[in-house]
Amino acid sequence: MQLSFSNKARRTQEQPINALIVAALANPKLINLAAGLVDFDTLPVAEVKQAADAILSDPRRGRAALQYETTQGLAELRAEALKHLEKLEGKAGLSMGLTADDFVITTGSQQALYLIGDVLIDPGDIVITSNPSYFVYTGTLTSFGANVLAVRGDENGMDVGALEQLLARLDSEGRLGRVKMVYCTSYFDNPTGITLGADRREPMVRLVERFSKKHRIVILEDAAYRELRYDGEELSSIKSFDPNNAHTIIACTFSKPFAPGIKTGYTAMPKDLLHAVLQQKGNHDFGSASLSQHIALEALATGLYAKQVQKLKANYRKKRDVMLAALDRHMPKEPGISWTKPGGGLYVWLTLPGRVDTRGAGPMFAECVERGVLYVPGDHAYQPDENGTVPTNHLRLCFGSVPTELIEPGIERLAGVVSELLGSRNDAEGEKMHGRDAHATQGAPVAQAPGAVVI
Amino acid sequence: MQLSFSNKARRTQEQPINALIVAALANPKLINLAAGLVDFDTLPVAEVKQAADAILSDPRRGRAALQYETTQGLAELRAEALKHLEKLEGKAGLSMGLTADDFVITTGSQQALYLIGDVLIDPGDIVITSNPSYFVYTGTLTSFGANVLAVRGDENGMDVGALEQLLARLDSEGRLGRVKMVYCTSYFDNPTGITLGADRREPMVRLVERFSKKHRIVILEDAAYRELRYDGEELSSIKSFDPNNAHTIIACTFSKPFAPGIKTGYTAMPKDLLHAVLQQKGNHDFGSASLSQHIALEALATGLYAKQVQKLKANYRKKRDVMLAALDRHMPKEPGISWTKPGGGLYVWLTLPGRVDTRGAGPMFAECVERGVLYVPGDHAYQPDENGTVPTNHLRLCFGSVPTELIEPGIERLAGVVSELLGSRNDAEGEKMHGRDAHATQGAPVAQAPGAVVI
Numbered sequence: 001m002q003l004s005f006s007n008k009a010r011r012t013q014e015q016p017i018n019a020l021i022v023a024a025l026a027n028p029k030l031i032n033l034a035a036g037l038v039d040f041d042t043l044p045v046a047e048v049k050q051a052a053d054a055i056l057s058d059p060r061r062g063r064a065a066l067q068y069e070t071t072q073g074l075a076e077l078r079a080e081a082l083k084h085l086e087k088l089e090g091k092a093g094l095s096m097g098l099t100a101d102d103f104v105i106t107t108g109s110q111q112a113l114y115l116i117g118d119v120l121i122d123p124g125d126i127v128i129t130s131n132p133s134y135f136v137y138t139g140t141l142t143s144f145g146a147n148v149l150a151v152r153g154d155e156n157g158m159d160v161g162a163l164e165q166l167l168a169r170l171d172s173e174g175r176l177g178r179v180k181m182v183y184c185t186s187y188f189d190n191p192t193g194i195t196l197g198a199d200r201r202e203p204m205v206r207l208v209e210r211f212s213k214k215h216r217i218v219i220l221e222d223a224a225y226r227e228l229r230y231d232g233e234e235l236s237s238i239k240s241f242d243p244n245n246a247h248t249i250i251a252c253t254f255s256k257p258f259a260p261g262i263k264t265g266y267t268a269m270p271k272d273l274l275h276a277v278l279q280q281k282g283n284h285d286f287g288s289a290s291l292s293q294h295i296a297l298e299a300l301a302t303g304l305y306a307k308q309v310q311k312l313k314a315n316y317r318k319k320r321d322v323m324l325a326a327l328d329r330h331m332p333k334e335p336g337i338s339w340t341k342p343g344g345g346l347y348v349w350l351t352l353p354g355r356v357d358t359r360g361a362g363p364m365f366a367e368c369v370e371r372g373v374l375y376v377p378g379d380h381a382y383q384p385d386e387n388g389t390v391p392t393n394h395l396r397l398c399f400g401s402v403p404t405e406l407i408e409p410g411i412e413r414l415a416g417v418v419s420e421l422l423g424s425r426n427d428a429e430g431e432k433m434h435g436r437d438a439h440a441t442q443g444a445p446v447a448q449a450p451g452a453v454v455i
Numbered sequence: 456m457q458l459s460f461s462n463k464a465r466r467t468q469e470q471p472i473n474a475l476i477v478a479a480l481a482n483p484k485l486i487n488l489a490a491g492l493v494d495f496d497t498l499p500v501a502e503v504k505q506a507a508d509a510i511l512s513d514p515r516r517g518r519a520a521l522q523y524e525t526t527q528g529l530a531e532l533r534a535e536a537l538k539h540l541e542k543l544e545g546k547a548g549l550s551m552g553l554t555a556d557d558f559v560i561t562t563g564s565q566q567a568l569y570l571i572g573d574v575l576i577d578p579g580d581i582v583i584t585s586n587p588s589y590f591v592y593t594g595t596l597t598s599f600g601a602n603v604l605a606v607r608g609d610e611n612g613m614d615v616g617a618l619e620q621l622l623a624r625l626d627s628e629g630r631l632g633r634v635k636m637v638y639c640t641s642y643f644d645n646p647t648g649i650t651l652g653a654d655r656r657e658p659m660v661r662l663v664e665r666f667s668k669k670h671r672i673v674i675l676e677d678a679a680y681r682e683l684r685y686d687g688e689e690l691s692s693i694k695s696f697d698p699n700n701a702h703t704i705i706a707c708t709f710s711k712p713f714a715p716g717i718k719t720g721y722t723a724m725p726k727d728l729l730h731a732v733l734q735q736k737g738n739h740d741f742g743s744a745s746l747s748q749h750i751a752l753e754a755l756a757t758g759l760y761a762k763q764v765q766k767l768k769a770n771y772r773k774k775r776d777v778m779l780a781a782l783d784r785h786m787p788k789e790p791g792i793s794w795t796k797p798g799g800g801l802y803v804w805l806t807l808p809g810r811v812d813t814r815g816a817g818p819m820f821a822e823c824v825e826r827g828v829l830y831v832p833g834d835h836a837y838q839p840d841e842n843g844t845v846p847t848n849h850l851r852l853c854f855g856s857v858p859t860e861l862i863e864p865g866i867e868r869l870a871g872v873v874s875e876l877l878g879s880r881n882d883a884e885g886e887k888m889h890g891r892d893a894h895a896t897q898g899a900p901v902a903q904a905p906g907a908v909v910i
Contacts, residue, residue: 001667001670001671002670002727003575003671003673003727003728004575004671006573006575006580007577008574008577009574009731037523038522040522043517043518043522044521045514045517045518048521048746049507049508049512052504052508053504056501056507062500062503062504063496063498063500066499066503066714066715066716067492067493067714067715067716068492068493068710068715069716107562107739107740107743107744110738110740110741111739114739114740118461118463118464119460120458120460120461120464121461122463136738136741140738143735143738144461177459212456214459215456215457215459216457216458218458255523260523261519261520261521261524261745261746261749262744262746263740263745263746264744270458276464276467279468280464282591283467283591283594283595283598284562284566284569285562285565285566285569286563286591288744289716289718289719289747290715290716290718291503291716291717291746291747291750292747294716
């Protein structure tokens with residue numbers, strides 16, 4: 001006899017990333033450029049030991065760390081999170097309408113993303129994102145029944161003009177009442193590594209204010225990779241342009257800039273949204289692990305955190321450089337092949353000629369697995385266009401967890417497969433594309449068509 | 456401009472327990488017999504320090520503990536959890552259809568309860584529970600839109616005959632297709648302290664098998680308090696009577712028998728349900744905190760866990776005895792006053808004469824807060840009967856987190872308020888009850904009416 005699952009369960013797709021993590025953990029011989037894990041060698045084992053020792057050597061703190069914590073999270077950690085955000089923005093919390101009471105501590109920032117979807121989305125509601133975008137979260141949104149509409153992006157992220165056009169069109173169609181939020185990874189996006197342009201941040205806030213005609217539309221800013229910056233100057237967040245804490249949420253995590261194993265994130269949001277989120281979180285778990293929160297607090301307060309961020313930046317900068325140099329050295333010099341040069345984060349986004357099919361069920365992926373290199377097929381990260389098609393000639397490369405010395409051999413294997421695929425089909429160059437990848441990029445970082453995206 | 460919340464958010468009620476935890480953490484002078492926290496003085500600070508040291512002194516283990524873990528959870532911990540369950544049941548996992556792959560590690564067992572609701576419940580679906588039952592979870596179920604139907608219980612927990620009658624009635628009404636599960640805290644229930652009788656466990660499994668006509672109905676067995684047993688022999692779980700792992704889920708936690716601060720639980724369930732749960736958990740957080748999982752594993756594998764359980768049992772047994780003795784000594788000797796004598800867990804359930812209103816908005820609660828003693832009003836734990844009424848003359852007392860030496864003073868304050876309320880209204884004794892508490896108990900542990908419950 002079968003179980004009878006909920007509609008939500010039936011809407012929920014297998015998350016590609018989990019299978020990839022399982023593969024990564026199971027087969028250490030593969031050169032895994034797919035798994036979005038962090039670097040193993042720089043995990044702050046000594047630092048967390050020092051923090052745990054300090055907490056657990058003090059009976060009062062030790063007991064607090066082993067007792068239940070509130071659903072909202074450790075007050076001292078929320079206060080430190082606010083101070084930390086103030087430092088990153090270079091402005092006072094109050095100028096963004098924020099106090100420590102506007103923060104919630106979650107089981108990684110993913111839980112915050114989930115909870116915000118949970119309290120805002122009914123089936124048929126609209127969430128707007130960029131194309132491509134973070135596929136774990138667009139999958140989550142789809143499980144809530146959201147209609148995820150993607151606007152084009154370019155080398156500076158989501159095109160705010162395209163966002164405005166879409167909102168205006170939805171308004172004229174009488175669908176503005178279904179628009180709940182705009183989702184944007186504003187720093188070193190997963191999967192592209194692209195950062196939202198400095199001049200697009202404030203206009204995005206003003207835009208959702210202007211279109212908040214039926215109800216308040218919010219921007220969910222995913223800042224998971226913010227502190228992993230290897231080039232250039234820190235940018236103010238989208239959140240920093242919302243002085244009344246009314247239209248924006250910023251989701252931050254300790255996973256990427258410190259350690260995923262403590263699974264702790266912090267998110268600031270409007271008070272009415274926070275209230276609803278805390279009610280749901282009460283149902284989910286009534287509070288994330290207290291011990292992890294105390295470790296995060298100790299690391300922030302003592303400077304262990306800041307030192308670890310510097311260490312990670314130096315290490316990841318080098319890994320990024322190795323990956324970019326290897327791509328330069330090994331990828332065929334051919335029109336239609338390009339890749340992003342991210343100023344931070346963990347990802348490089350590779351674009352191949354439109355006739356190359358990078359999908360998991362395709363020949364390229366199978367050949368790569370055969371030769372011992374794994375990537376994330378790019379089609380997962382796209383919302384379909386009006387014809388239901390997605391580009392199938394992109395892939396995500398992660399330099400996060402792969403050991404530095406394996407990056408070049410991995411890229412070499414990948415480039416070998418690409419060369420052979422291109423060589424053997426040279427007759428089809430350029431002109432003939434498959435129907436399903438009509439919007440696929442030809443290597444130039446400009447948009448091809450509305451609704452499709454090229455990076 | 457207002458936000459537009461989801462239907463689920465709008466269905467979600469404030470969790471009474473969270474406000475109580477906040478109150479408990481904020482005002483240490485109150486004698487808090489309400490908060491369901493665990494005992495502070497016996498929190499295993501030294502033990503967790505020892506476990507954390509062992510993990511973080513070994514670079515290989517330390518890195519694993521600080522990296523992402525899989526959504527399903529640390530394989531070694533799932534294997535230890537299986538061994539632990541086998542020991543508790545006195546039978547092999549395979550005789551229950553279980554391997555370590557049938558377990559998921561969650562952020563406390565509450566997350567497992569949540570996820571199971573998430574994948575099974577659509578608005579209007581039916582979940583059957585006992586009356587009273589764990590109010591955090593019935594609130595969660597209500598937020599999913601579940602129709603929570605409660606059957607009567609007695610001093611041995613849910614009445615399986617009443618469950619059968621309800622299932623038969625739903626079948627005859629053509630509503631069996633909406634019945635998704637039966638929820639039962641089988642050991643030292645929250646809020647009553649009552650344990651499901653040994654002779655009711657197997658019949659409950661056979662019953663849901665028999666009524667699985669439209670689809671497979673499952674029993675969600677909440678075993679959070681199982682190991683906190685102070686009297687009598689260990690009982691086999693409901694799960695142990697399900698040889699094919701088809702109809703039962705057992706949710707277990709490290710929070711109560713070890714430490715809530717690591718917020719780690721483990722749950723075994725049928726494979727098809729597990730698949731759906733893992734998909735949702737991928738969306739929620741793609742895996743609970745790895746460090747906590749490694750600490751739980753170390754504690755289980757080295758015997759630190761077993762020693763801690765013994766220590767907690769000795770301490771809680773004493774606290775329970777102090778509370779029961781204080782109730783004997785201070786509560787008025789009057790018909791209509793009774794309380795449970797739990798053989799384990801953290802709770803005593805107090806029944807007062809029907810004319811006493813224990814609700815949070817009533818005079819008794821206010822007077823208790825005034826005198827410095829806090830309890831959980833019992834009405835939160837009831838599902839309304841056909842007339843929409845719930846008993847309002849019960850309350851939950853927790854001997855978990857209150858210091859031993861404050862238990863008697865707390866009970867004395869409480870009994871003082873009860874005495875005054877009864878003395879000042881002695882003219883109304885027995886006969887006149889408020890309409891809304893027509894099903895209120897008069898102290899005897901027998902059912903008054905179908906659909907209502909007396910403990």
